[in-house]
Amino acid sequence: MTSKINVQDKSLLPTLLKKQKDSPFNFLSEDDVNSIAKELKLSRSRVYSTASFYSEISLSPRGKHIIRVCCNAPCENAGKEAIREAITKELGIEIDETTEDKLFTLESVNCLGACFMSPAMRIDDEIYGNLTPEETVKILNTYKKEHVDE
Ligand code: FES
Numbered sequence: 001m002t003s004k005i006n007v008q009d010k011s012l013l014p015t016l017l018k019k020q021k022d023s024p025f026n027f028l029s030e031d032d033v034n035s036i037a038k039e040l041k042l043s044r045s046r047v048y049s050t051a052s053f054y055s056e057i058s059l060s061p062r063g064k065h066i067i068r069v070c071c072n073a074p075c076e077n078a079g080k081e082a083i084r085e086a087i088t089k090e091l092g093i094e095i096d097e098t099t100e101d102k103l104f105t106l107e108s109v110n111c112l113g114a115c116f117m118s119p120a121m122r123i124d125d126e127i128y129g130n131l132t133p134e135e136t137v138k139i140l141n142t143y144k145k146e147h148v149d150e
Helices: 007-022 030-040 044-053 073-077 080-091 133-146
Strands: 065-070 104-109 121-123 126-128
Touching: 007 030, 007 044, 030 044, 065 080, 073 080, 080 104, 080 133, 121 133, 126 133
Parallel strands: 065 104
Antiparallel strands: 065 121, 121 126
């Protein structure tokens, strides 16, 4: 069976990701979805369904930094829960929550492709592995420090 994809469809995902990256709250608003549909000459429902399918894309406001903790078996067995607890204790947020200062959102994912260095987490585009709770807090503090002078 032949499959067909048009040029607009091919550029849809990169466009969605770029637009989200440009958003101060790491998400796509309804206006964003509408403007992308218009720009790429695609239906609004096509853009919306693609945006809702990918876990990387959010249709609700999130923090400046997205922390993704892996919850798959290798990370689970290597102590992921202690990492998640350290983040929750340090930032005061659970999975799918955002800090009051809108600096961090904590999410859970199935695999970061870094199983060889479990337990792992990803913050924005950086992956950190072989984590301990202490190391995790140190990493979070480097992100916090970046914003102290802002
Ligand atoms: S299982 Fe955790 S990164 Fe793959």
